[in-house]
Amino acid sequence: MRSPTLLTQIVMVANAVVLVVAVGVLLVLPTPEEPAARHTSASAGASGGPKGPAAPPEAELPSADLPPAVVATPEFARQVKANEAGLVPVLMYHRIVKKRRASIDRTPAQVRGEMEKLARDGYVPVTAREFVTGRMDIPAGKHPVVLTFDDGHSSHFALDEAGVPVKDTAVGIIYQVAEKYPDFRPVATFWVNRQPFGLQKRADQARAVQWLASRGFEVANHTWSHPYLPGLSRKRIAEQLVRVERMLGELGAGPSETLALPFGAMPGARSTVQRGKWDGTPFRFKGVFLAGAQPSVSPFTEDYDWRAIQRIQSNGKKGECRRWCSQYWLEWLKKHPDQRYTADGDPERISIPGKLRGNISSKRRQQVNAY
Structure with missing residues (x-):
């Protein structure tokens, strides 16, 4: 099925430019005050990886288990x-901060409000990996939504002293919404760079990644240093991807099946980010995600291209987001239920x-x- 109201190539390029500028501003801004107790040890949900201090008691949290199939x-x-x-909305988030400093920042209240609206409208989260493999096994009559978070920022995941996700982090918000709306499955995809969730110690990184993976979240590749890939050689691109693959393997969460392109920028030779090898280590993805401005087509359709999957920036309807960001598209899908997955x-x-x-x-x- 072809998506209605498809953006023209010019609009897509303009949107990408806006995103490059916004992320560029974000990268040079100082990191805001981080959530309280953000370096508390997390319970390791998988064996292997660096060992660290004893983890706090297991917290009682909503399950990501899927219901029985029919x-x-x-x-x-x-x-x-x-x-x-x-159509499936793949929502793109970056930093979650009390005071926005870049156009792509969101406040905890904005993220919480958007997710509660998704829950009320019958959306059930699936990971990017589940989307690209066609395993969106959600209840009948419900709609999949893919929640994605770029850059592995400290505002995405941290645990407090009780071993519970910090309230205003992405994971904390997801679990709060799942507590309030039991059909809202608590999963998401986190695409990380070389310092997942702002954690510097490898043992802390391992505990965080394993905690998330054991609960159904996906932690995958967003390149080592977030470069503009069209400006790099094939070898340098492969190095950027393999270094993250090696890191995630050491942390207990590899290999990645999905990749989010930094700035949504696709190299001229698209195959360079699909599969390859560097220093003897291979990589191969099943889905490559852009930073586009419209819902994705279903992975079951002829129009689906796993090499360039569209996403929607989480934002309101001001400025360049008047028609291209999440508020607009979620309203559009609600008004056109026959076009929605x-x-x-x-x-x-x-x-x-x-x-x-x-x-x-x-x-x-x-x-x-x-x-």
Whole structure:
């Protein structure tokens, strides 16, 4: 299915320029005061990796487990208005700070408000890895949303002395919303650079990464030093990617299956960020994400391109965001429910209205459940 209101190439380029400027400003700004108790040890959720001080007691938090699958018949799919050829919002966040210093910053209240709105509107989070592999096994009648956080900032994850995610961090907010709205699955994707979550000690990094991975979150590759990739040679790009892959392997969370491009900037030779090798270590991704300005098409459709997946900046409707950021697009999808991805609750079938049968990719057509 082709996305309605597709942006022109000029608009996409303009949006990318805006993002480059905004992230550039962000990178040179001083880091704001970090959340309280941000370096407290986290419980290791996987074996391996550097060892550190004893972890605090396990906290009781909502589970990321998916509900039991159903078998979707055409009649059932019709009843829940399933459309697994629909659009999926992939939301892009950066720093979460009390006082915004760059246009792409968000306050804790803004993030919390947006996620509560998502929950009320029937969205269920999935990770970028689940999206690109087509494992969006959410309940029937619900809509997937991919929550993504770039740069591994300290405002994304920290634990307090009780071993609970700090209130105003991304993970803390996600769990608060999940407590209030039980259908809001507490997962997200964190694309990190060389210092995940602002943690300097390798043991602290390992505990953080393993804590997240053990609870269904994804921690993946955003390059080592966040360079502008079109300005680098193939070898330098491979080095940027492999150094993060090696780090994540040492921390207990590799290899990455997804990559977010710094500044959303794609090198001229797109294959350089898809697969390759440096110093004997290979990398290979199943999904490469841009910093675009519209929802992604379904991974089951002919139009889907895993090498350049669109995202939506989390923001209001002012300035350049009047039509291209999250508030606009979430409102648009609510007004056009027939264009939105709606799940059938059946991992083995792709349920769609009969008129969309031809939109499904050839390798997926044997799974089609049309009504």
